[in-house]
Amino acid sequence: MQLPRPALVLFIADLALALAAWWLAFWLRFNLDVPEEFVQLAQASSSWCVFAYGAGFAFARVYRQVWIYTGLPELRQLVVGIALGGILTAAGILMLRLPAFPRSVLLLQPLIALVLMGAARAVLRTLDERRLVLKHGKPVLILGMLQEASDALRALKGSAQWQPVGILSPQPAEVGRSLQSVRVWGTPAETARIAQSLAVQALLVASPPGAPGRREMLLQAADAGLALLTLPRPDEWLKGDGVAVPRRLELEDLLGRDPVQLDVASLSGLLSGQTVLVTGAGGSIGSELCRQVARFGVRRLVCADISEFSIYQLEQELRAAHPQMQGMYYTANVREPERLLAIANKHRPAVVFHAAAYKHVPLMEELNEIEALRTNVAGTWHAARAAGVCGAGRFVMISTDKAVNPTNVMGASKRLAELMVQSAAQGFPGTHYVSVRFGNVLGSSGSVVPLFTRQIAAGGPVTVTHPDIVRYFMTIAEAAQLVLQAGSMGRSGQIFVLDMGEPVKIIELARMMIRLSGKTELEIPISYTGLRPGEKLFEELLANDETSVATPHPKLRIAKTSRQALTDAKAVLQWIADADPEPEDRALRAWLRTLVPEYVLR
Template sequence: MLTKLRRTLISKSWLPDLVLIALAWWAAFWLRFNLRLPAAYIEDAVLTTPIALACMACGLVAMRVPRQSWRYVSLADLRRLAIGVALGALLTTAAVMGLRVTGFPRSVFLISALLSLVFLAGARATWRTLMELTHISTAGAPGAQPLLVVGTLEEADQALRTLKGAAGWQVCGVVSPDAQDAGRTLQGVPVHVGIGQLAEVAQAEKAGTVLLASPPGAELRREVLLRWSGSGLALLTLPSADEWLSPGATALRKVRLEDLLGRAPVQLDTHGLSALLSGQTVMVTGAAGSIGSELCRQVARFGVARLVCVDQSEYAVYRLEQELRRSFPNMQGVYLTASVREPERLLAIAMHFRPVVVLHAAAYKHVPLMEQGNEVEALHTNVLGTLHAARVAAQAGAQRFVLVSTDKAVNPTNVMGASKRLAEQVVQAVAAQFTGTQFVSVRFGNVLGSSGSVVPLFTAQIEQGGPVTVTHPEIVRYFMTIPEAAQLVLQAGLMGRSGQIFVLDMGEAVKIAELARMLIRLSGKSEAQVPIVYTGLRPGEKLYEELLADDETTEPTPHPKLRVAKSGVQGVISLAEIEAGIAGIGVAPQAAEVRKMLSQFVAEYRPGRSDTEVTFPSASEYPPPAPGAKEGCPTPSGVA
C-alpha cells in the first residue's frame, strides 16, 4: 500500500492537478470579494491552502483520479473526477471549520469546489483535444483515404471512436437512414441522409470506400448492398471481437456474406465449459474438416491440456497442425491420421490418451455424391464410424460424447440424411448400454463456407465470370457460421443428458437464389454481368429442409439457441442387427440394398428417385480376364 501511495504521489499528473487546485482555492477568495482580495483575508488564504490541497488530494486519491490517462479521458473518468472533487470539498470544509478560523467566508468552499472541477476537467479535456487534433492532422495527411460511414448516429459514433486509432483513413461524411438527422454533425463530421443517394454522396465527398457501421444482419446492410452494387465503391465493416483477438487483425475488413445474413453472437457458458475442458484431454474425429477444425480452435481456447486430432486426410491434418501450433503454442496437440471405420486403431488411440470429451465430426455429407454409387460409403462412415467412435469413447472412460448431426436427418429423402438419422439412433443405443458416458447428438443446418457447401462453389463460379448454378428458384436452406455451429456443439455437449438430440436455432431459412445474388453483388458485379441459371433439383435433394421430424416436438433449454428434440415412443435399435446388415451388403452393392436396409431401421426415410442410379455387378458376375489381357472389371451401369 505504501509503495502504491508513493507511486501515486510522485505521478507527474499530480503537479498540474495541485497547481490547479491551489489556483481554484485562491480564485474562490478573489470571486467571493468581487474580484479583489482584502488584506485581512490573505492570511486566511495562505493558512488554509495546504489544508485544501491535502484534503482535495485525499478525495481524488480515493476515486483513483491520479491513475486516469489524460489522453484517453472519458465521461466515466470525468464522473469519477466530480465525485473525487466533491469528497475533497467535504473534507476541506470539515478541516477548515475544525480550525475555527474567525470570520472565514464559508461560500469559498462551494466556489472552490466548482472551480476545481472546472479547472481539472478542463485541463483533461483540453489535453485530449490536442492529442486528437494531432491524430486528425496525421490521418488527414497525404495518402489518407476518404471514407464514408453508413449507419445510425449511435452506430456511426462507435465507428468513429474506433477509427481514431486507425491510420490512413479520413472520415469525410456519415450517411444516416433517419431523415431527422439531416444537417447535423457528428464529432465534427457532416451527416448526410438517404441510403438511396449513397453513390451521389460518395462522389460529392470524393470517397471511394464505405464503412458499414450497422451490426451484422441489420436490414440496413442489405439495403446498402443493393445500392452499392455496380457503384465502384469498396465496402468495409468493423471486425468482430474474436477477429480483433486474432493475429494480423486490422481496423477494417471487407464485408462477407455472413455479415449480411446476420447471426447474433452465441452466448456460451464459459464457466461451465472451462470447468469441463480446462486442463483435460479432448479428442476430435474428422478434426481437419470444416466443423472439426473449428471445434479444435474453440476447444483450444478453453485451455485444454491435450487435443487429440484424428482425421483420415494426411494433408488436412498437416495444415491443422501448422495452424494450431502457431495459434496455441502452449497446448499439447496430437495429430493422427486414422479412419473411424477402423475400430481397433480408434480404440488404441483412445485408450492411450484417455480423452474426457470426444467430439465426433467425421462424416460423409455431400448429398448427391452419397446418392449415386457411394451409398455403402455413407453406411460405413456415417453409421459404423459413429458406432465405433461412440463405443470407443465409452470404453476409454470419456465423460461426454457429442455427435455432429444434420437437419437432413429429419424425414430424410436421401441416403446421406438417412445414414445420419441412423447414426443418431446408434448413439442412443450405445447410451443405453454405457451409462457412465453422456451421449448427445446436435442437429443443425448448412454452415457458411464449409467444404462442399454452395458458398465456395458460387464464389468460384463468380470468379470465372458465371453463370452461377442454382438447382431451383424456390429452394431454401438454413445457414449458420462455422464458429457459431462449433460453439453450440460444445454448449450442447456441456448441458445435454445422455440420449438427447439437440436442435439448434437456425433462424430464418434463406433462399439459395438470394444467397447467390448477394454473393454476386459482394463481388462488385450485377446479375446482368454474372447470370443465375437454374439446373433442377439433384437426386435426393429437397426444396425445404426441416429441423424436426413430424412426430417430434421440442423442449426449451436454459440456452436460447438450443432446444431438445422429443421423439415419439420408439424402442432402442439392435446394434448387432445394424452391424450384420451392413456387413451383409458388401462393398459394391446394388443401391437398392442400401436403401432397403435404411428403410428397415429409419421409419421416416422416404427414398427419392434417382434417374442416374449407379449399380455394380456382384463378385460372381465379374468375368475372368481373357488370356494375356489386363485384369479389370466391367463398367458399372450409369457410369460413362
C-alpha cells in the same frame, strides 16, 4: 517524484492554471476591480494555493494524464485533484488566519480551476484530433440508430484513420438530428445519394449482429458500392491496443445472430480435467470442436482423422495455443473398428465427439454411394461401439438437416447413422448417446462459401444452382458451441435440433459476398446451373413424423419421432461388408429405403 519531461511540462501548466484561477476568483469576487490591500492578500496566499494544488494533483495522480487522450475517466480524476487542492488551500488559509480574507474566493477558485483545466485539455485534444484527421482521416458514414451510432462515435474517437461525416438511421424520425456534431442525413435506402453528395467511400455498420432488420438494411446500403466496415469483435479488442480499428465486414457479421450463451458450469463439469476423443478432428467442425474443448481445460485431447495433413495442422495450432494440454494426434480411419477401439481403450475418454463423415451431396450421390455407407453408417457404429466398450460417459454424433426427409444418399446415410446411434444407446446403457442435427456451416470445407470466394477472386461468374434454393446457415464456432452444450443435456438416444435462425436464399448469399468483396453484379455475374443430383430446394430440421420439444437452452430442441423400432445394427453392418466394391445403384438405394422409409428416391 521524478517526472518525464512531457509530464512535468503539463504538471507545471496545471499549477499555472490553478494560480490563474486563484487571481480570477479575487477578480470576480470584487466585480473586476480588486482593492490594493486584497491584491497584497492574494499575493501572500498564492504560494500556498500552488503548493496545495500540487499536493492534490500528486495524490490524485493527475500528472500521469496525457491531455490529447482526455475522456470522462481523466476528467473525474481531475475533479478529485482539484477538490483536494481546494480543500488543502482552504485549510491552509484558515490556519494562516489572514485578516479579512474573502472566503468566497475559496469556493470560486476550484470551480474556475476546473473550467480552465478542462478547457485546456479539450482544446488540446480537439486540435490533435483535427490534425490527425486532416493528415490521415477518411470520411465514413455510420449506419445504425442513434444509440448504436453513439457507441461507434465514441469508439472512433481515438482513431486517426476515419472521420465520421454523417449517420444513416433506419428510424425516419431520427433524420435531421445531430449526435456529437454529426448529422443524421437519411435512411439506409438513401445511402447511394448521401454517399455521393458527401464524397464517402466507406460505411461503418454500428448495428450489432442479431439487430432486427439488420440484414435488409445492409443489403440496401450495399447497393451503393461502398466498402462495408464494422467495429472489432470483443476478442479483437483484447488483442489490440485499445483503439477501435474498423475492419471489413465479413459474412459471419452479415448473417450473425446473438452470441451463443453457454452453460459454462455444466460444460466445465463435463470436460474439465477429462480425456476427450474427437473423430474427424481435422475437419471444419471437428477442429473447431477441438478448439472449444481445449478452452475448458481438458486433461487430454485425443484427435483422430484420416487426413495426415489436417491432423498435422491441428497439432501445430493446439500445441501453440494450449501448451499445457496433453494432445494425442492419430491418423486413423473410423472404418477400421479395431484401430478405433484400440485408441479408445488406451485413453479411456470420458466424452467422444464423432465428427468424421462424408458430407458432399453430389459426390456421394454418384459413383461413391457405398463410401457414404461405409463411413457415415459403419464408421458411426464403430465410433459409438468404441465409446461404449471403453466406458465413455457420453457420445455425441454430428448429424445434418439433410438427414430429414432425405432425397440423397448422403442424407439417408446420416439418418441411418442417427438410428445406429440410438441402437448403440440400447446396447451400451452405461454411455449417454446423443445426435446433434444442424444445417450448413459458413466456411466449412466443401460448402458453398469457399466456392463463391474462389469464383469471385477469379472474376466470376458465381454459380448458383437455382434462384429459389434456400439453406440454413450458422458459423463454425456457433455450431461447435451448441454441439458441446447438447452433449451435456438430455437422455441417451435423443436427437437435438439446433436453432438455425431464418433460412437464407443462396442467391442472396451470393449477392452479399459479391458486395462484401467491393464488386457489383455487373462486374461479377451470377449464373444458374440447375439443381444437382439429390439436391433439394430447401432443407428441413424435422421429418414429417417428428415434432420437437424445448430444452433449457433457447437454441436447442429435441426431435420427437413416432418411430419405435430399433435398427438391427448387426444386419446393417453385414450388408455393407458384403456389398460389392461397386454395388448396383438401384439395389443400394432400395435397401437404404427399407431402413429409412422417409428417404425419397428421385
